[in-house]
Amino acid sequence: MWALTLYRSTIGKKIIMAVTGLVLVVFVIGHMAGNLQEFLGPARMNAYAAFLKSTGELLWIARIGLIAATVLHVLMAWQLTQIKRAARPVDYTKREPQVSTLASRTMRWGGVFLLVFIVFHILHFTTGTVFPIASQPGDQFSHTDVYGNVVSAFRTPWVTAFYVVAMLFLLLHLFHGAWSSVRTLGLSKPSDHPLHRRISTVIAVVVWLGFSAIPVAVLLGVIR
């Protein structure tokens, strides 16, 4: 069974991470594009949210798919981290990284932070569970007024700060992750200036700017 062959190998685990990672990259781009409708006003944003909810089973299929991808991604990362720890029981007194990027070196802890962020984010904007503690007094969570939820949430500076910091981690995670997924899958052609490096950089920067723009715009009063 090929899935088992993959699961049992470090390369296979990495391939699973690459595939699930790319699924999440596609989601994140779509999510960002959808969110940017916040700039087009309450009618447009809430209509978009209502449309997503109207898809019923399709929405749940997408949600389950995304949760499955996230769980697999995190599980493989955790297992590979255990293997990595075991691979060097006695560490160096001194080891100087030569070429590795900040992004590559923050994949593990940055990933943990992103997981915490995702859980908070779902409890914040999807279920509204933590909405009251992350809002100013008087602000109510509404399942139909997505536009209003966003505006109330990001009027609180620490909430905006938390989201902006999380998006910085997402920038780093995508910068290394989107690039390395392509290499892990062996899809890259040998090149000194590979196309997948440029595309990954563009994705990371665009997603970071797109997501950060909304909370910052609310805090600055551009969206109200």
Next chain:
Amino acid sequence: MNLTLQVWRQPGPTAEGGLKEYKATDVSPDMSFLEMLDVVNERLIEKGEMPIAFDHDCREGICGSCGMMINGVAHGPSRGTATCQLHMRSFRDGDTIVIEPWRARAFPVIKDLVVNRGALDRIIAAGGYITAPTGSAQDANSIPVPKQDADASMDAAACIGCGACVAACPNGSASLFTGAKISHLGLLPQGQPERYRRALSMVAQMDIEGFGGCTLFGECQAACPKEISIDVISRMNRDFLRAAVTKPAERSGGGGDG
């Protein structure tokens, strides 16, 4: 030049080890790093102390025997060279140099700076060969090989198995080594019959030896004395993935184990 060395001393595989300080005085900048250690060792022997054990053989960057972590960098500060090709002019008078053995579970320390790199040999034994009838070599041009394939294969075949990729990798991964071995055969016509079985068995052996996984830090290709590119890792993954998922049929091959 006068230098301070902090060298990992460990009397045996199971003994406790630790960094010990030595003064290396009157070092010529023209000495190689290993010659500097030779001088330090001669003085240790004169004093009746145990010399620092380190691996070396050809001392011209071909055999892959030497290798140590020098100030936290595999094979030291100069790029594309093995430890034996590093010269003392790369350091400044008064420098402190920390010297440690390769660190990996798969590379147990034998003594001081000498590690057992048998794990790499076992990865090769798992599939890093071709099955060919022996006898007189056939004419060199009887099997055409595209120039770019021959070049790429030769670049991968430059691997001397020194283990610097493993040593420099934050994950302790042997992906560059295994990728180089898989690529150099897989790029050539002679390597095709066993190409996919080779990828599966060499990767399996790599995992059995307890190396970590690749997260594409890129430290390995910076440490490699032969400057082998991480492109070989992509190629290994591609062959492994195809082998695992589609189980390509072998058109020919030696073993009867199916």
